[in-house]
Amino acid sequence: MFRTKKITILVLAAVLAFSLALTGCTLPVAPSTGGPTGTGTTSPTGGNEPEVELKMYVVGNRQEPDTPKVLEKLNPILKEKINATLDLNVFAWGDDYDQKTNTALAAGEPIDIVFTANWAANYNVNSTSGYFTELNAYLDKYPAIKEILGEDFLNGSAINGKNYGVPTNKEKVHNWGFLLKKDLVDKYAMDVSTIKSIEALEPFLKTIKDNEPEITPLCIATMDAPFQLLDWDRISDDDVPGALYSDNRGTTIINHFLAPESIEHYRLMREWYNKGYIHSDAATMQNQLELMKSGKYFAASQSLKPGKDAEVIASTGIEWVQVDVTPPVMSNRETTGALLAIPAGSKNPERAFRFIELLYTDAEVKNLINYGIEGIHYNKQADGRIEIIDPANSPYNPGHGWKFGDQFKDYLMSNEDPQKWEKFLAYNDQGLVLDSLGFVFDKTNVETQVSACKNVVQAYYKQLFTGSVEVDATIAQFESELNAAGIADLISEMQRQYDAWRAAK
Amino acid sequence: MESTEKIKKSRLGNRVSPMTNIGINALFIMASVVCIAPILLIVAISFTDEKELLVNGYHFLPQKFSVKAYDYVITAGDTIWRAYGISIVVTLVGTLLSLLIICLYAYPLSRQSFRYKNFFAFFAYFTMIFGGGLVPWYMVYTQLVPIKNTIWIMIVPYLMNAWYMMIMRTFFRTTVHESIIESAKIDGAGEFRTFFVIVLPLCRAGLATIGLFCTLGYWNDWWLPLVFVTDNKLYNIQYLMYQTLNSIQYLASGSAQFSESSKVIADMPSEGARMAIAVISIGPIIFAYPFFQKYFVKGLTIGAVKG
Numbered sequence: 001m002f003r004t005k006k007i008t009i010l011v012l013a014a015v016l017a018f019s020l021a022l023t024g025c026t027l028p029v030a031p032s033t034g035g036p037t038g039t040g041t042t043s044p045t046g047g048n049e050p051e052v053e054l055k056m057y058v059v060g061n062r063q064e065p066d067t068p069k070v071l072e073k074l075n076p077i078l079k080e081k082i083n084a085t086l087d088l089n090v091f092a093w094g095d096d097y098d099q100k101t102n103t104a105l106a107a108g109e110p111i112d113i114v115f116t117a118n119w120a121a122n123y124n125v126n127s128t129s130g131y132f133t134e135l136n137a138y139l140d141k142y143p144a145i146k147e148i149l150g151e152d153f154l155n156g157s158a159i160n161g162k163n164y165g166v167p168t169n170k171e172k173v174h175n176w177g178f179l180l181k182k183d184l185v186d187k188y189a190m191d192v193s194t195i196k197s198i199e200a201l202e203p204f205l206k207t208i209k210d211n212e213p214e215i216t217p218l219c220i221a222t223m224d225a226p227f228q229l230l231d232w233d234r235i236s237d238d239d240v241p242g243a244l245y246s247d248n249r250g251t252t253i254i255n256h257f258l259a260p261e262s263i264e265h266y267r268l269m270r271e272w273y274n275k276g277y278i279h280s281d282a283a284t285m286q287n288q289l290e291l292m293k294s295g296k297y298f299a300a301s302q303s304l305k306p307g308k309d310a311e312v313i314a315s316t317g318i319e320w321v322q323v324d325v326t327p328p329v330m331s332n333r334e335t336t337g338a339l340l341a342i343p344a345g346s347k348n349p350e351r352a353f354r355f356i357e358l359l360y361t362d363a364e365v366k367n368l369i370n371y372g373i374e375g376i377h378y379n380k381q382a383d384g385r386i387e388i389i390d391p392a393n394s395p396y397n398p399g400h401g402w403k404f405g406d407q408f409k410d411y412l413m414s415n416e417d418p419q420k421w422e423k424f425l426a427y428n429d430q431g432l433v434l435d436s437l438g439f440v441f442d443k444t445n446v447e448t449q450v451s452a453c454k455n456v457v458q459a460y461y462k463q464l465f466t467g468s469v470e471v472d473a474t475i476a477q478f479e480s481e482l483n484a485a486g487i488a489d490l491i492s493e494m495q496r497q498y499d500a501w502r503a504a505k
Numbered sequence: 506m507e508s509t510e511k512i513k514k515s516r517l518g519n520r521v522s523p524m525t526n527i528g529i530n531a532l533f534i535m536a537s538v539v540c541i542a543p544i545l546l547i548v549a550i551s552f553t554d555e556k557e558l559l560v561n562g563y564h565f566l567p568q569k570f571s572v573k574a575y576d577y578v579i580t581a582g583d584t585i586w587r588a589y590g591i592s593i594v595v596t597l598v599g600t601l602l603s604l605l606i607i608c609l610y611a612y613p614l615s616r617q618s619f620r621y622k623n624f625f626a627f628f629a630y631f632t633m634i635f636g637g638g639l640v641p642w643y644m645v646y647t648q649l650v651p652i653k654n655t656i657w658i659m660i661v662p663y664l665m666n667a668w669y670m671m672i673m674r675t676f677f678r679t680t681v682h683e684s685i686i687e688s689a690k691i692d693g694a695g696e697f698r699t700f701f702v703i704v705l706p707l708c709r710a711g712l713a714t715i716g717l718f719c720t721l722g723y724w725n726d727w728w729l730p731l732v733f734v735t736d737n738k739l740y741n742i743q744y745l746m747y748q749t750l751n752s753i754q755y756l757a758s759g760s761a762q763f764s765e766s767s768k769v770i771a772d773m774p775s776e777g778a779r780m781a782i783a784v785i786s787i788g789p790i791i792f793a794y795p796f797f798q799k800y801f802v803k804g805l806t807i808g809a810v811k812g
Contacts, residue, residue: 061752063737065584089735092748094755099731106640107647286754294559 052348053085054355056113057104058403059097059120060090066372066396074368081362082354088369090398097121105131108345112352115403116165118336123157124440126341127164133342135163138353144361148406156335156437165339166356170407171305171424172335173328173431176229179312181298182319184208184215192323198226199268201299205277208298217277219297221285225465226301230265231326232256233434235441235494239457240450241487242494246329248435251502253494255487257457257464258479266464266471273467282466292316306423307416314415328431335437340404359405366405372396378411385418386411439501446493452485544787551575551780558776574777578785584737585745585782591656592724592741593789599660599723604716611670612700615677616686626674629667639732646733658733659741663722669715676711677704713800717793724790742786749779 064070067088075085091097101114101121116123116132126132139146139154146154148169157167178201180192188207195201205217220226223238232243235253243256256262272278285291292300293316302308309322340359342352358365371378371386377396378386391397401410408421417423443450460478463469521529546565550558554569561568578585613619614626636642647653652661681704689699705712730744740748 062748091735093752095751096731096748100735103639103643103732107644109647290559296560 049083049351051079051083051085052351053087054112054348054352055087055110056089057101057111058088058090058115058400059093060398060400062092063090064396064398066377069376070368070372070396073373074365077365078355081358082351084351084355086355102126105343105345110345110347111343112346112348113356114341114343116339116341118332123165123336123339123341124159127159128442131344132164133344133346133349135166135342135353138350139163142354142357144357148360152433153335156330156332157339158438159440165341167335168338168402168404168407169360170338170402172428173330174333175304175324175326175328176231177302177304177325178299178323179302179309179320180204180323182321184212184298185321192321195323195325197325198229198265202272205272205299209276212298214296215298216279216296217298218272219288219291219300220278220282220466221288221291222462224288224301226269227262227265227465228301228303229325230261231329233331233436235498236443236450237454239454239461241453241457241482242491244436246331246434248432251435251498253491253498255482255491257461258475263471263475266467266475269465269467270471271467278466280468283462283468289316292318306427307420310416328427330431330433330437332437332439338403356404363409366409367411370398370400370410381414383418384411385414385416387414436498439498441494441497446490449486449490453482453487453490456481456485547780547783551777551784553777555775555777571777574775574781577775577778578781585742587738588740588742588745591739592743595656595659595741596720596723599663600716600719602660603664603666603719604712606664607666607670607673607715608705608712610665611673612677612704614674615681617683629670633667643732653733654736654739656739659726659729662729663726669718673711673715676708680708680711710800713797717797720793721790746782746786749782
């Protein structure tokens with residue numbers, strides 16, 4: 001017995017030592033974020049550098065079956081330009097991409113380029129954990145990206161003044177509004193230009209309610225609700241309380257779920273619900289788009305941009321009219337909505353950066369990755385627009401356009417507005433730049449409050465957004481539960497960080 | 506005379522009253538319905554016309570019969586069939602290897618004559634309470650034993666299971682009496698011969714039970730491919746399904762804050778197609794049940810006596 005005990009202790013000690021040694025493996029990775037200062041001697045033309053393979057992780061629908069064919073075509077081009085080849089890996093939305101990427105990053109695997117955002121392979125968390133290489137020195141050395149993106153936008157994606165990722169050049173602002181079912185708009189000759197606020201929609205809903213017994217006037221599911229049209233400039237996730245007004249009117253962070261405007265809005269929704277404008281099962285619905293496809297709904301709130309109606313028409317098979325309601329603003333939503341980063345584990349960060357640069361400067365490279373090979377995956381028309389061959393069964397149709405590089409270099413599809421990019425640029429110029437642009441909230445100090453408040457919000461927001469419950473009783477309860485969840489600490493921590501950030505700026 | 510009466514009486518004493526009998530039956534009928542109804546619904550949905558689903562929702566009887574969903578599955582090309590093949594290979598190889606290793610570990614622990622059995626029992630028990638954490642675990646299979654992106658990564662991590670091992674040990678201990686082993690020894694059998702020719706055939710019920718657990722474990726697993734497999738040719742069927750459902754759920758939840766998310770959802774397989782994948786993924790495993798059932802009850806009850 002005594003001997004067994006001894007052996008047990010020995011083995012336990014060995015196991016402990018071994019696991020410590022293993023976890024230790026991650027440590028040497030972190031400090032290698034020094035930038036290109038050490039590699040400054042290498043020639044920018046890439047002539048003398050050895051050939052490398054760049055491993056890239058991107059989020060998407062699936063690994064397209066024809067990826068090897070496309071890479072076969074792409075790699076000679078890359079070899080000539082930067083003496084590198086690409087290994088492109090696509091993982092599915094949500095858990096699949098997050099799990100694979102985050103684990104690989106934490107283990108310090110030699111990946112060279114990863115897609116990251118505020119909603120995938122969390123940009124803020126991974127940057128502050130030191131898993132991404134700091135890119136400022138590269139951005140200075142290869143200035144093309146800076147010129148294309150503009151300082152404002154690039155700074156918006158920086159964390160404490162350091163860039164850990166480069167955002168896609170696409171729509172840089174957002175606004176909110178409604179999509180209305182076109183056949184009904186035409187039938188009742190509705191003048192949609194009068195809809196400049198949420199309330200202004202009411203007469204139209206009434207028309208539908210009175211005349212179309214088969215149609216539900218307003219479609220709501222989860223966060224896809226008219227509440228979004230209040231356009232709070234949220235500090236953290238959509239379901240975490242804490243926001244600023246999106247017209248730069250102040251610097252005080254408030255609990256936007258219980259702000260006077262929001263409560264007023266809940267009352268309006270309650271009124272609409274009682275009038276039968278909102279479907280009675282709205283609070284339990286999961287997917288607004290699926291509902292819209294059924295053709296049984298008249299209006300739906302949406303995040304908009306030029307040509308959004310055409311996009312939703314393509315995906316629902318139903319004609320919609322786009323009604324812009326809120327003014328466009330440039331917020332953190334856009335600046336960290338889609339970025340490319342270079343993991344700290346990468347052995348060739350400079351080459352990886354030059355590949356990223358090609359995605360901004362080289363239309364051939366960008367379009368090859370985005371649409372595949374001309375003649376096999378798409379046909380080019382005389383006007384330069386393209387048509388994807390058999391889009392539903394295409395062996396290469398990954399829809400990468402908005403995920404990296406300069407989207408304005410992408411070919412337009414034949415069903416798209418030939419002026420699409422011009423309209424995008426004009427739209428971008430209209431946007432109001434929010435004061436909070438570039439502020440990143442660090443949850444670490446109030447982790448428990450954040451998740452507690454999140455739970456409370458998850459339990460209440462659907463009923464309030466859809467008007468399914470009496471407003472006064474519910475918000476009283478909502479408020480007391482939020483207080484118990486520690487919302488005061490959360491808001492004051494947000495305020496403290498925001499004030500500190502503003503002072504530093 | 507007296508004794509037969511006693512037996513009769515005690516039999517009567519064991520019998521439940523008719524009311525209780527009905528109650529118990531009703532309870533289990535309800536439990537069965539709760540289990541079977543969703544499966545029937547999935548089958549029904551997979552045979553319902555897509556447009557019908559959007560407009561009228563789910564029904565146990567398809568309002569408009571359609572096999573289009575299966576069309577999608579069959580024409581979706583080799584992805585699904587390859588995944589199917591991977592699942593079958595992994596399950597077969599994994600179950601056999603896993604059974605072998607579990608038995609080889611459990612058997613010595615069941616023998617009184619094994620000196621270090623307490624230590625090795627503790628060694629296994631320890632892993633049930635403490636784990637190394639995800640990242641170190643990940644590094645073991647990517648750096649120490651680089652089997653990431655091979656078919657082995659879906660087999661090796663589940664080969665040994667301390668809990669199954671303990672059930673098996675108890676099973677050995679209670680089924681195979683020490684005197685049987687002794688007599689085998691007297692007849693000149695070595696340890697291996699005793700184990701493979703005498704002990705294992707006696708323990709068929711236990712093997713079947715643990716075998717079924719392993720089969721289910723391997724067949725239903727999507728976690729290992731989620732963490733380790735980056736080569737899409739190695740995805741198994743459960744993972745394929747998980748990936749699709751999870752993507753749709755994620756995109757629909759609005760967590761993905763990019764303006765194209767609606768377009769992406771539209772490209773996903775339809776509701777019917779998802780259900781069709783679910784139906785075919787139940788396929789082979791449903792046939793495993795009757796095969797194991799013969800031994801299952803016995804194996805479970807005996808295995809439940811632990812210690």
